[in-house]
Amino acid sequence: MSHETPATDRPLTTGLAEAAGMAGHAPSVHNTQPWRWKVLPDALELRVVRDRQLSAMDPEGRLLAISCGAALHHARVALAAEGWTALVERMPDPTRPDLLARLTGFTHTGADPDAMRLVQCMQVRHTDRRPVSDEPIPDAALDEIDRAANREGVNLQILDDTQKIQLASAAQQAAAVEAGNPELLQELAYWTSRAGTGTGLPPEVLPEQAPQTTVPGRSFGRPGTLPVGPGHDRAAVYAILWGSEDEPDSWLRAGEALSAAWLTATRLGVSLVPLSGVVEVDGTRQALRHILSDLGFPYLSMRLGLADPTHAGPPHTPRLDVAQVVDTSAVRDQRS
Ligand SMILES: Cc1cc2nc3c(=O)[nH]c(=O)nc-3n(C[C@H](O)[C@H](O)[C@H](O)COP(=O)(O)O)c2cc1C
Structure with missing residues (x-):
């Protein structure tokens, strides 16, 4: 038909x-x-x-x-x-x-x-950097998010507990390296003070203090005004988008997969926060390759979890x- x-x-x-x-x-x-x-x-x-x-x-x-x-x-x-x-x-x-x-x-x-x-x-869809709720993501929802990325030709590796600790350590190391780079800090300061330009990160979307997360989120160099509450994201799932090539066209496809996974996650009530610090620093990008058993190249790590339904999230x-x-x-x- x-x-x-x-x-x-x-x-x-x-x-x-x-x-x-x-x-x-x-x-x-x-x-x-x-x-x-x-x-x-x-x-x-x-x-x-x-x-x-x-x-x-x-x-x-x-x-x-x-x-x-x-x-x-x-x-x-x-x-x-x-x-x-x-x-x-x-x-x-x-x-x-x-x-x-x-x-x-x-x-x-x-x-x-x-x-x-x-x-x-x-x-x-938006980025919500607060800790996620204690409610675990249903397996069926994770499968759907995984399949959405796969349909774009990109793999999504869901990390086990050991890999999660390795990611946390890599994220800490990446943050320390980046904190010592004055040009990068200047760039961050520029993109977090772009009020009225239609770009950049306003204070309302940035946590007022570092949320308690297993894998540290990015430090934006200045506190925002987003209340984070006392929660800890124990039920969060961490994942890495990866593929067999490390070239601009595979990065483009990784972005398509990120969008597919994120829109699917949004449909299912799952919050997704990209954590790109670990791929920005050469040494920690290599560490992610080891987490992936050297099977391919990491494009982006991310945190997934159910958003706290009792509080309004940050604005757009x-x-x-x-x-x-x-x-x-x-x-x-x-x-x-
Ligand atoms: C490639 C990429 C990397 C990102 N890295 C981070 C990150 O390391 N930490 C973070 O909190 N948000 C990260 N984000 C989220 C962006 O800051 C966010 O998408 C942007 O500010 C627009 O806001 P919205 O997602 O709420 O529309 C990343 C997004 C993309 C596409």
């Missing part, structure tokens, strides 16, 4: 611009939103914005590409929710490394209800205006 529906009356370019706009909800390291979209008559292009790369913390651009990958996945889901399927070329032009992806070959089929649910999740971080991240100049006359 065919699920095809009649082609939509809405111009393709309107759908592309809207999907690129929805991708603005994606998570990014320090809320840098280092992407820009170009809407073309029959294509959508994703470019990296090097001005918003963290040159001290992320000189290789690993977290930059992961952030852009998350935006790419958000756009793909938004298109699917509107009924569009597309071909996705990652790193389509070796002579233009800043062109991260090109979406082409659009056909309009029926709107995908699963994608529609994930679009709703995009609008409520700001976002850049759509006009700053979506260029529709090539199709202005075609959009309704």
Whole structure:
């Protein structure tokens, strides 16, 4: 039985611009939103914005590409929710490394209800750095999150107790190394004092004191105003996203997997906090490789847990205006 529906009356370019706009909800390291979209008559292009790369913390651009990958996945889901399927070329032009992806070959089929649910999740997903509740995550929910990452071609290793301790030790070591890097601290100070710019981390989303967690979260260099309470995240699960290559296109895919896992987690009431300090420092990134039995390359570690349902979480971080991240100049006359 065919699920095809009649082609939509809405111009393709309107759908592309809207999907690129929805991708603005994606998570990014320090809320840098280092992407820009170009809407073309029959294509959508994703470019990296090097001005918003963290040159001290992320000189290789690993977290930059992961952030852009998350935006790419958000756009793909938004298109699917509107009924569009597309071909996705990652790193389509070796002579233009800043062109991260090109979406082409659009056909309009029926709107995908699963994608529609994930679009709703995009609008409520956020990073909640408070300790998670004592309630364990149901196994079925963890399996679903794992499968969501796997479908993007990336592995999600759920850590056992020994590996959790190893991750905690690596995170402590990474924090100590980073605390001794003045350029990195300056960069952190910049991204935590960006009020009114649509980027960066406002004090309301940063803990007022370090929460009690098995694996230490990132120190943002200044206390925020988010009350953390006395809880300890004993029921938290820690995991590492990893794959067989350590190249920009695999980092992009890691970002797509992060987005897929995070939106699925949101749908299931599971909170996810990326912990990237351990992949920013060479030595601790190697330690993560050992945790993975040297089977592949770590892209990002994360904490998963059920959010405390009795307290409102932190507010949403700001976002850049759509006009700053979506260029529709090539199709202005075609959009309704
Ligand atoms: C690649 C990547 C790395 C991140 N690393 C951390 C981290 O180490 N610690 C942390 O608390 N949040 C981390 N985050 C979460 C971002 O700070 C967060 O996504 C951003 O501020 C936007 O806020 P939102 O997720 O609430 O929309 C990371 C996010 C991404 C995509």
